Amino acid sequence: MKVLKFGGTSVGSAARMQKLLDIINPQERQIVVLSAMSGTTNNLVEIGQAYLTNDKAKAASLIAILKDKYEAVIKELLKKPETFEQGKEVIDYHFRLLSSFANDLFTPIEDKIILAQGELLSTTLYHIYLKEIGVPSVLLPALDFMKTDEDSEPIVDHITTELTPLLDKHPDVNLFITQGFICRNAFGEIDNLRRGGSDYTASLIGAGIRSEEVQIWTDIDGMHNNDPRIVSNTKPIAQLSFDEAAELAYFGAKILHPQSVFPAQKYKIPVRLLNTMDPQAAGTLITNTSETDKIKSIAAKDGITAVKIQSSRMLLAHGFLRRVFEVFERYRTSIDMITTSEVAVSLTIDDTTYLGEITTELGAYGSVDIDVNHTIICVVGDFGAEKHGYAARVLEAVKHIPVRMISYGGSDHNMSLLVKTEDKVEVLRSLHSRLF
Numbered sequence: 001m002k003v004l005k006f007g008g009t010s011v012g013s014a015a016r017m018q019k020l021l022d023i024i025n026p027q028e029r030q031i032v033v034l035s036a037m038s039g040t041t042n043n044l045v046e047i048g049q050a051y052l053t054n055d056k057a058k059a060a061s062l063i064a065i066l067k068d069k070y071e072a073v074i075k076e077l078l079k080k081p082e083t084f085e086q087g088k089e090v091i092d093y094h095f096r097l098l099s100s101f102a103n104d105l106f107t108p109i110e111d112k113i114i115l116a117q118g119e120l121l122s123t124t125l126y127h128i129y130l131k132e133i134g135v136p137s138v139l140l141p142a143l144d145f146m147k148t149d150e151d152s153e154p155i156v157d158h159i160t161t162e163l164t165p166l167l168d169k170h171p172d173v174n175l176f177i178t179q180g181f182i183c184r185n186a187f188g189e190i191d192n193l194r195r196g197g198s199d200y201t202a203s204l205i206g207a208g209i210r211s212e213e214v215q216i217w218t219d220i221d222g223m224h225n226n227d228p229r230i231v232s233n234t235k236p237i238a239q240l241s242f243d244e245a246a247e248l249a250y251f252g253a254k255i256l257h258p259q260s261v262f263p264a265q266k267y268k269i270p271v272r273l274l275n276t277m278d279p280q281a282a283g284t285l286i287t288n289t290s291e292t293d294k295i296k297s298i299a300a301k302d303g304i305t306a307v308k309i310q311s312s313r314m315l316l317a318h319g320f321l322r323r324v325f326e327v328f329e330r331y332r333t334s335i336d337m338i339t340t341s342e343v344a345v346s347l348t349i350d351d352t353t354y355l356g357e358i359t360t361e362l363g364a365y366g367s368v369d370i371d372v373n374h375t376i377i378c379v380v381g382d383f384g385a386e387k388h389g390y391a392a393r394v395l396e397a398v399k400h401i402p403v404r405m406i407s408y409g410g411s412d413h414n415m416s417l418l419v420k421t422e423d424k425v426e427v428l429r430s431l432h433s434r435l436f
Contacts, residue, residue: 001029001167002213005180005202008038009219010276011122014076017129023217023279026135026174031167031205033180034126035198036118037073040066041181044118047098048111056102067095074125083132090124113190116143119179119198127177137175140166145208146183146201148191154183154200156263159208167209178205199260203271207263214264214271216256221275222284223248223255225297226432230425234432237297238282241290244297244380245271247414251378252299261286295381295390295435300424303350304336304374306404307358310344311366320365321345327361336376337407337416346405348376348418374404375424377417379431383408391415397434401427 004024011017011034024032036044043066050059074087094117101110119142127139145162148154167176180198185191193200199216206214220228222236223245240248242265249256255273264271265288274283290296309324324345328335331354338347349355355370362368379394391408394415405418419427 001031001209001211002215003031003033003202003206003209003211004215004217005033005198006035006217006276007198007219008035008040010217011035011126012038014073016276017077017126020126020276021135023276024175029174031140031176031178031209031211033178033198033202033205034119034122035180037122040118040121041115044114048114051101051106051114052111054106059102060099063095063098067091070095070121070125077125077129078132080132083128086128087125090121090128094121109189112192115192116179116182116190119182123177123179130175130177135175136173137177138166138170138173140176140178142179142182142201143184143190146193146204148183148185148193150186152185152191154193154204154263156204156207159204163205163208193259197257199257200263203260203263203269206269206271207267210267211269214269215274216260216271217274217276218255219275219277220255221278221281222273223297225436226428227252227298227300230428231432235436236282237284239285239287239290240296241413242271242286242288243411244290244413245284245286247378247380247411248297248299250301251376251414251416252301292382295379295393297380298428298431298435299378299380300428301336301350301376301378302421302424304348304376304418304421305350305352305355306346306348306371306374306418307362308344308346308369308371309362309366310369312343323365324362327358330361331358333358337405337418339405339407348374348405371404373421374418375421375427377419377424377427377431379415379417379435380413383412383415393435394431397431398427401430 006020043062047059047062050062070091074084078084078087098114098117123139127137130137145159147158180201181192183191183193202214202216224234224236226234228234242261245256246261249258261271268288271286272283275281333349333351333354336348336350359368383390401419401423403417403419407416
């Protein structure tokens with residue numbers, strides 16, 4: 001059985017939903033994971049924010065606008081009176097629920113319920129559409145099998161235990177429709193896998209049922225060797241290893257959610273990145289193996305802040321780095337890059353929520369310098385310890401650009417540079433010209 005995930009753009013209109021059957025083969029047994037229609041999650045975030053600030057009038061206005069959008073979609077999607085009425089009932093139910101939060105105390109729990117409505121709408125409406133055109137399918141509520149533990153980590157064994165019987169109940173049905181992104185937490189409350197989590201859902205389901213393949217369908221033909229929005233003549237990468245794909249996803253390749261490769265990697269399930277707009281394109285295949293002796297791709301991650309702690313007490317002192325890292329741990333702030341010398345350590349973060357508090361605490365260990373508006377440029381390929389020449393090629397390509405930090409050797413697949421964001425475009429283009 002295969003798992004196919006379609007993003008918001010792929011289900012962004014009635015016409016896009018109708019064209020999914022150009023890709024989905026009703027003769028093959030498949031689980032189809034759908035995101036919310038494009039733009040819906042952003043609209044739901046706005047509605048939740050309006051409720052959180054007690055602006056009920058704004059929430060009501062936003063709800064009315066979004067409901068109009070969905071009513072326009074079903075007029076185009078559902079042609080038969082009986083299925084149109086079913087679609088209308090679905091929309092009325094979900095939007096009554098959204099409006100009902102004006103009457104209650106609004107907390108983050110209710111906010112997550114609001115965020116879940118986009119996927120519940122898209123999957124139910126698509127299921128009704130398939131019924132209208134005579135394609136048998138089963139709607140599987142993700143809330144029945146997708147669960148996270150106390151640390152908000154998904155439980156693959158729970159997916160296996162709960163989903164397998166649901167599939168076995170329908171041996172004669174090939175298509176199963178379910179929601180991406182949403183889940184239940186350890187307390188049984190509606191929760192989610194955070195933004196971009198539909199990719200993660202597909203990978204988790206693939207792991208849970210040990211599927212033959214997971215396909216991630218988006219609006220671009222695979223992962224490219226550079227950012228096509230900035231650099232011309234980029235090309236899709238035919239094959240990546242899971243480690244390479246994870247590096248690229250974390251450091252800015254938007255086509256894939258950073259966490260989504262790990263469940264598939266653990267159970268050795270191939271992942272394909274494919275283009276809904278061009279189904280014949282080869283896309284990118286992600287497996288445990290990859291081509292060696294090659295630089296694969298370049299990605300960029302913006303919004304980076306560099307933190308430098310300098311102290312003579314670091315010299316020959318054990319425990320200094322541990323104390324520094326504990327400061328970031330207390331404020332649940334992840335570190336991306338790190339370089340050290342005998343008397344200083346520089347590192348980068350992308351979350352500045354607690355930067356003031358972190359800076360104050362670090363001040364107890366030495367002088368602290370903060371540099372904002374930086375970008376991490378990540379070059380991914382075969383950078384194993386026995387390789388030679390690749391690092392020199394990277395540095396030669398950016399010799400005319402000031403580089404704030406370099407991270408090399410922490411991974412066999414990655415060399416990262418920290419540069420000012422104003423230099424990002426020049427760095428990406430120069431690296432592309434020299435490396436490819």
